Amino acid sequence: MPESIPASLIIDTLKDTFREARKELAAEVAEPPQHSHLGWILSVPDTHQKTVLAALDKERALRVVTCATEDEANAINAGLWIGGEPVVLMIQHAGLYASVNTLRGVAMDGRVPTFYMIGLLQRERDRDPKESRHSMVRFAEPLLDTFSVPHARLEGPDDVHLIPEYYRLSRQRRGPTAVLVGLETM
Amino acid sequence: MTIKPEDILRAIATARGDAICVPTMTTSPAWRTLAPDDLSIGCVGFMGGASSLGLGLALSMPKRRVIVFDGDGSLLMQLGSLATIAGARARNLTHLLFKNGVYHTSGSQEIPGGLSVDFVQMAQGAGYRKAYAVSDFEDFKRRLPSMLTDEGPLFVELHTGLADKTPMTDRGGQPFHQQVESLYQKLHKAG
Numbered sequence: 001m002p003e004s005i006p007a008s009l010i011i012d013t014l015k016d017t018f019r020e021a022r023k024e025l026a027a028e029v030a031e032p033p034q035h036s037h038l039g040w041i042l043s044v045p046d047t048h049q050k051t052v053l054a055a056l057d058k059e060r061a062l063r064v065v066t067c068a069t070e071d072e073a074n075a076i077n078a079g080l081w082i083g084g085e086p087v088v089l090m091i092q093h094a095g096l097y098a099s100v101n102t103l104r105g106v107a108m109d110g111r112v113p114t115f116y117m118i119g120l121l122q123r124e125r126d127r128d129p130k131e132s133r134h135s136m137v138r139f140a141e142p143l144l145d146t147f148s149v150p151h152a153r154l155e156g157p158d159d160v161h162l163i164p165e166y167y168r169l170s171r172q173r174r175g176p177t178a179v180l181v182g183l184e185t186m
Numbered sequence: 187m188t189i190k191p192e193d194i195l196r197a198i199a200t201a202r203g204d205a206i207c208v209p210t211m212t213t214s215p216a217w218r219t220l221a222p223d224d225l226s227i228g229c230v231g232f233m234g235g236a237s238s239l240g241l242g243l244a245l246s247m248p249k250r251r252v253i254v255f256d257g258d259g260s261l262l263m264q265l266g267s268l269a270t271i272a273g274a275r276a277r278n279l280t281h282l283l284f285k286n287g288v289y290h291t292s293g294s295q296e297i298p299g300g301l302s303v304d305f306v307q308m309a310q311g312a313g314y315r316k317a318y319a320v321s322d323f324e325d326f327k328r329r330l331p332s333m334l335t336d337e338g339p340l341f342v343e344l345h346t347g348l349a350d351k352t353p354m355t356d357r358g359g360q361p362f363h364q365q366v367e368s369l370y371q372k373l374h375k376a377g
Binding site: 025028029030031032033040063065066067068069071072073074075076077078079080081082083084085101102105106109110111112 | 227229231232234235236238239240241242243244245246247264266267269270273274361362363366367369370373374375
């Protein structure tokens with residue numbers, strides 16, 4: 001059975017992920033960016049991850065840009081990545097559907113590392129997402145499969161190691177990857 | 187009165203210094219000629235994304251000016267980006283809107299609202315630090331230095347005629363992924 005993940009665990013994991021990303025960039029480039037923050041969260045607010053977004057309000061090490069659309073988030077991510085900044089996109093499955101053209105045009109065709117955390121709002125605790133009564137939940141993984149986007153489920157606290165793994169994978173394959181947040185964070 | 191877009195681009199190419207430029211749609215062919223192989227990246231394949239791409243660049247490099255060459259039809263596709271840019275308070279972002287009232291690239295169909303759409307009011311309402319319109323080339327040249335140095339986000343609605351070329355009449359230029367790679371390399375692997 002899936003479990004909710006504490007916001008603090010996700011935030012600590014993101015910080016570690018960004019620290020590692022900055023270390024790698026520093027080893028790779030002539031003049032790595034020097035900033036007081038660790039990285040960026042591009043958010044189109046998601047009910048499913050609202051406790052994380054609320055906790056991020058108090059975080060100085062992670063800068064949050066609230067975007068009006070997921071299309072914007074994709075293009076902002078490209079600019080931040082070109083500038084050497086670590087980034088995570090926190091969106092909802094409905095936003096994934098809404099932004100398919102920028103997923104294709106920016107992340108895929110542009111070969112821009114793009115790491116999504118996608119909330120599966122209305123995902124039923126006792127049912128596999130592929131069997132969900134809700135089309136928003138049911139179609140998320142098949143859509144990612146259609147575009148050959150590697151993805152994994154965050155089904156509980158034991159799965160947070162997938163965050164740095166899929167973040168690194170987006171950098172290695174120069175394209176999009178995603179983790180799907182199964183239950184509402186707490 | 188309208189301004190020739192090529193005249194604007196020529197003046198920017200001379201004055202921009204090390205600014206990163208983000209052209210889109212009908213500014214792209216002329217910009218390729220005026221500023222080949224430099225710190226530019228065109229919004230290709232995701233119409234409407236130039237302003238957001240520029241915002242990401244501006245946030246990542248706060249000491250460098252980023253200039254977006256947007257179109258009115260393009261901006262309408264992601265109009266919410268005005269609020270996102272204003273909310274992110276990108277002080278080094280100059281957002282130039284080449285306003286001609288039509289979708290020039292696809293055959294000059296009128297944009298919704300045509301030339302009556304007031305983007306300056308929209309930018310002001312969204313919270314840009316400064317927003318104004320320019321419809322005379324001499325006025326543009328006079329204001330250009332401050333467009334490149336004033337604290338942003340700064341929005342300038344440029345009343346222009348149609349460009350000589352469009353991405354459909356003058357195909358070419360690098361695909362987006364090559365531009366991404368090229369700019370990344372220039373910014374991080376120089377020397």
